[in-house]
Amino acid sequence: MSDILLIDDPLPGVRVLTLNRPERLNALNGDLVRELLAALEGCASSAGKIKVIVLKGAGRAFCAGADLKWLAEGTLADHAAHGRFHDDLSALCDRLENLDQVVVGQVHGYALAGGLEVLLACDMIVAAADAQLGDEHIRRNLIPGGGGSQRLPRKVGLARGLSMLLTGRRLTGDEAERWGLACASVPRDDLDAAALELAGGMAERDAQALAYMKRIVRRGIELPLRDGLWLELYQQHRYRSDSAAMDQGVADFAASSGRKESGDA
Numbered sequence: 001m002s003d004i005l006l007i008d009d010p011l012p013g014v015r016v017l018t019l020n021r022p023e024r025l026n027a028l029n030g031d032l033v034r035e036l037l038a039a040l041e042g043c044a045s046s047a048g049k050i051k052v053i054v055l056k057g058a059g060r061a062f063c064a065g066a067d068l069k070w071l072a073e074g075t076l077a078d079h080a081a082h083g084r085f086h087d088d089l090s091a092l093c094d095r096l097e098n099l100d101q102v103v104v105g106q107v108h109g110y111a112l113a114g115g116l117e118v119l120l121a122c123d124m125i126v127a128a129a130d131a132q133l134g135d136e137h138i139r140r141n142l143i144p145g146g147g148g149s150q151r152l153p154r155k156v157g158l159a160r161g162l163s164m165l166l167t168g169r170r171l172t173g174d175e176a177e178r179w180g181l182a183c184a185s186v187p188r189d190d191l192d193a194a195a196l197e198l199a200g201g202m203a204e205r206d207a208q209a210l211a212y213m214k215r216i217v218r219r220g221i222e223l224p225l226r227d228g229l230w231l232e233l234y235q236q237h238r239y240r241s242d243s244a245a246m247d248q249g250v251a252d253f254a255a256s257s258g259r260k261e262s263g264d265a
Contacts, residue, residue, distance in 0.1 A: 005035040006058070011196060013051040013203030015043055015101075022059025027067035028114050030075070033088045040095045047100045048207045052199040055096075055122060056106040063115025065136065086145035089114060093121035093147045097218060100211035102202055106195040107131045107173070108188055117146030120155060123214060125181060126195045127173030128188040133181065134170035155181050212239045 006018040017039055019026035026032075043050050057063055066085075075081045096103050096118070105111075105122035111133045119125055119133070127133070135148050143149065144165075153161030156179045163169055177185035186194045202210060216235050220228035 002031070002035065004032050005039060007039060009050075011200045011203060013049070013207075014054065014196070014199045015046075015050045015052070016054045016056065019055075019057040019063055021067075022057075022061075024067055024069075025061040025064035025110060026057040026059065026115070027064050027070070028089065028118075029067040029070040030081075030085050030088065033085070033092055037088065037092050037095060040092070040099060043101055044099055047211070050101055051203045051205070051207045051210055053099070053101050053103045054106055054195050054199050055103060055118070056195070057109070059109075061109030061115075062105075062107040062111040062131070063118060064110045065113030065115045068140070089117070089146040093117055093151075096121035097123075100207070100214070102199075102210055102214060104195055104199050106191060107133065107182075108191055112136050112170075113140075113142070113144075113148075114146055117144060117148040117151070120148060120151040121146075124183040124198075125176070126184045126186065126191065126198060127176050127182040128191045129173045129185045130188060131173035131176070132170045133173070133176050134168060135165050136168045136170075138166060139168040208239065208242060 004020050006016075006020045008016045008018070010016055017036065019032065019036075021027060021029075021032060040053075043053055066089075071082070071085075075085060102124075103122040105119040105125040107119060107125060108128040108131050111119045111131065113134075113136045116133055116135050135144065135152060137144050137148070149165060152164060155161070156164070160179060164171070171179060171181065173182060173185040176182040184194060184198070212235055216232050220231050223231065
């Protein structure tokens with residue numbers, strides 16, 4: 001790994017990946033996308049040890065999108081190279097969605113175009129109240145290539161999604177929370193602590209339980225309700241067979257209830 005992506009494990013079970021091209025507002029070029037993909041594969045191979053990933057940006061922004069200067073210097077004119085970049089970006093977003101680990105997107109400053117697409121692939125978003133989130137492809141006569149046209153309407157609804165995609169409208173962090181795009185909006189100074197508190201709490205849970213829960217929701221939401229309910233039951237039986245954590249969780253609850261009923265602390 002180079003210095004354009006920083007990796008840190010600040011809490012047990014939590015890995016923080018920090019986009020580190022602050023001079024370009026962490027804009028995405030081929031190298032950064034490939035390094036992110038490699039880092040996610042490293043997380044995948046550490047499943048059980050790494051339970052939650054926090055994805056954030058250094059400097060003044062989360063990610064301002066694709067690096068248009070880099071594209072203009074030759075990649076855009078080379079159809080094959082441009083295609084490879086978007087193939088890699090699409091693969092990155094798919095990998096974020098399909099990891100066993102929970103992925104928390106931590107956004108401050110700007111999350112625009114390709115930066116928003118990466119954020120949309122995270123499982124939940126914690127935003128600074130004054131962050132700016134938007135898909136601005138249309139303002140540059142571009143269209144999404146990392147899944148934004150599909151994930152955004154699914155997150156906020158068709159009408160709201162189209163309003164952002166077709167006009168380039170931005171949301172503040174507060175608006176993103178109200179629209180259901182972010183799970184929390186906090187003052188900028190509290191953002192790091194809020195994201196780590198959320199990640200650390202989830203990292204205390206069983207790794208397989210987190211993975212199964214994410215898998216049920218991610219796959220089930222694409223299905224009719226009846227099929228989603230069947231999927232939940234099927235995965236519940238699989239989890240019961242795969243993990244002893246369910247037995248331990250029930251036993252711990254029963255022991256705790258017993259102490260309360262007997263008056264023990």
